[in-house]
Amino acid sequence: MDAAVALLASMCAVFAVTTLTTPASWLAPAFWCSLVAVLVGAGLRRLTSRSLLVLLGQLVVGAYVVFAVTVPGSLRGGLPWTWTAEAVDRVGIDVTDVVTRYAAPIPSTFGITAMLVAAAVLLTIVVDFLAVTREAPAAAGLPLLAAFLAAVANSGAALGLGYFVLVALSWLLLVSRTTSAVVRRWSTAAATPRTPTADPETEPGVLSGLGASARKLGVVAVAAAVLLPVVLPHLPTRFVLDGLGQDDGAVGRGGRVGFSSTLDLSRSLQSGSLNPVLTFRTDAPGTPPPLRVVVAPEFVDGQWRTTTTGSDSRTLVGAARISSQVLTRDRRVQVSANTLDAPHLATIQPVVSADLGSTAWSADQQTGDLFVRSKPDDYVLAYREVTVSADQLREGIPGGDSGASDPQVQASRALDPGSAQVVRETTAQVTKGATSPWESAVKIQDYLRGTAFTYSLQLLPAPTRADGRQETDPVVAFLETKQGYCVQFATAMVMMARAAGIPARMAIGFLPGTFEQGQWTVRAADAHAWPELYFPGAGWLRFEPTPAERTGSTPSYAQEPTGGATTAPNRDPEATQSATGTAAPTTNRRPDVDPTTGAVLTPSVGDRLRGWVTSPAAYVVLAILLGLLGSLVLPVTARLLHRRRRERAPDPATRAEAEWQELVSRLGDLGLRPPSGGTPREWARHYVVEGYLDEQAEESMGRVVTTLERGRYARPGSALDDRHPDVESVARAAARGRPVSRRVRAFLAPRAAVAWWSGLGSRVAALPRRALSGVVARLPRRGR
Secondary structure (H helix, E strand, O other): OHHHHHHHHHHHHHHHHHHHEEOOOOHHHHHHHHHHHHHHHHHHHHHOOOHHHHHHHHHHHHHHHHHHHHOOOOOEOOEOOHHHHHHHHHHHHHHHHHHOOOOOOEEOOHHHHHHHHHHHHHHHHHHHHHHHHOOOOOOOHHHHHHHHHHHHHOOOOOOOHHHHHHHHHHHHHHHHHHHHHHHHOOOOOOOOOOOOOOOOOHHHHHHHHHHHHHHHHHHHHHHHHHHHHHHOOOOOOOOOOOOOOOOOOOOOOOOOEOOOOEEEOOOOOOOOOOOEEEEEEEOOOOOOOOEEEEEEOEEEOOEEEOOOOOOOOOOOOOOOOEOOOOEEEEEEEEEEOOOEOOOEOOEOOOEEEEEOOOOOEEEOOOOOOEEEOOOOOOEEEEEEEEEOOHHHHHHOOOOOOOOOOOHHHHHOOOOOOOOHHHHHHHHHHHOOOOOOHHHHHHHHHHHHOOOOOEEOOOOOOOOEOOOOOEOOOHHHHHHHHOEEOHHHHHHHHHHHHHHOOOOEEEEEEEOOOEEEOOEEEEEHHHEEEEEEEEEOEOEEEEOOOOOHHHHOOOOHHHOOOOOOOOOOOOOOHHHOOOOOOOOOOOOOOOOOEOOOOOOEOOOOHHHHHHHHHOOHHHHHHHHHHHHHHHHOHHHHHHHHHHHHHHHHOOOHHHHHHHHHHHHHHHHHHOOOOOOOOOOHHHHHHHHHHHOOOOHHHHHHHHHHHHHHHHHHHOOOOOOOOOOOOHHHHHHHHHHHOOOHHHHHHHHHOOHHHHHHHHOHHHHHHHHHHHHHHHHHHHOOOOOO
16 A cells, blocks of 8 residues: 555656646556556565665666657567667657757657656656655655656746645655554554553554644645745746747747747757647748748858847838839738747748737848737738749849848858858859859759758768868868758858859748648748848849758749759658658668658568577577576476376365475475474474464464364365465465575475476386386286
């Protein structure tokens, strides 16, 4: 019962952690795995009094159950091996990715599920160890408090009172039960007062007094914990990372999403969250353009910086630089369920009108970005769809504004000093033969989307320079390693376009997401960065240097009119996606994917079996299995011998003799040798004293002896009940008082089984003689 209360207290503390995840699907496996650990602890406490052995057994079994339940592929054939370390590595990568990118509530990915289930099992084992095994329930409150505080510290808002009350009451119940059981064992001898007392119930009175004091202290502690937070100031929650994924405590939507004012190349936009950012509907056909949040023209010390003026003007000038020679059409966008945190707003540029209801907003006069005083849940925008052809951009649009008087255009020409030389040299090689800015831009885009570059969220180590030092400039490092994600590709194209004389800037926002039931759903994982290049007469145009598995095909004006390929031919077909860009990219070709069709190949059972048998680990696993099976030969033999003796017994009296011999044999295996002589009752008293049997085991021993005596001495035909578990009860009680080494030896090498296998050779050798004797005995005898 105490173990059940320890499990209840642990689950109450773990329940508070469900506020940090969505959904809380990990809670059920956490309970079942914790239940297994508690049952293992209860069983081990019956076998040994050594607390460390109990704790070790719970940790081993608990870890095994957690791996088997939550980490697919960690156990093969039910056994751990090198693949277990690989599975742990996958869990670690997933957990690191989630906890560094999301605020509460975080998604319950497979890694988060495994981590939380393991933490719940560990908490349960520690609480069970302290409160039940070590009989220190007060100390068990520390791990319970730690689990509860972990939930409180990482929540965007205060937890409900019910979470604390559950933990507090369950801990008080644990203290009450365990302490009461300890106090009842204080008196080990019966005492009779010499002088009559007014209250003979001394011990119950002591227990009642202790219980009353404990209850008073518990009530005071709980009341103080509830009332103190009311009068103490509550500091706002702070998070390690600033920017995308920041939580402000919003409930029901997985937290708001925000953007920081800088875009750090080492960590930005690597979110894998499936939390929705917003949904929108549009009258534009096909896949709409990405939603821009902010643009950044300045690149300083490896970071993109915005130059927002903070103007309160609502004048929208983004479409003013588009020439009348360019075909345009206004499109409508209706946004709902917006969670993007103020002051930023997701828009499709250039915006020509905005209806944000009562929300105060302003527009940056240089970039066209919209900013709000507070987050609007819903808003309506109109943007200008620009339809410009590649031929127009190549030849130049008549009457186009060169942007000479625009500070934003001029600021978008500066090269980063740290990478300027390498960028100029690379750009000169890539754009060789280009006759117009548009051709240079397309060549740069196709170069970055070519087979030489690889899309990956994991950046390669920076290369070594000619002087032996490691490269510190991120742009140079990317152009040499040729591996990165959208930020690196977009940054490289911006710098190379500037080197080619084209104004360019970084745009930060979201891909349009997925289309379902007539609307587009944008998630945090759709965060994206792309370059915008300025062309007189057409304004700022989006290009896509990021490979196709992330972004799909390039815009039509950024492609050669001949219809040349715009996708990277060396990409993994499994990662290829539509322009929504919602699939997770990868750089390593999977061996179970058809390189031609992209279909997942399922290996046959024979192929899997051959692959496993030929691996070196198979021999180790086989040796372990054979060792385990070999260690069970003698215990199974002993059980079978006892069963055979019972089944072959012709009557209850003989079965009672077999039970007695079984008990004597098992006690002998435990080191309790029988006396040299005497009656069964004398033997029973000997075993009770030598084995330190408790009262219950002594009663079981008495029933075994009584059944034996009735079988031996009762009148023939008397009823005799020889089917009872007393033999097993006595043997288990005797085992609890013996050393662990003796119990292990008694289990693995029972004497009856050893004797049977030792005599197997002589019995096999005697088989021909016995067979011959049987044949001779059946021959007819001739008379004289």
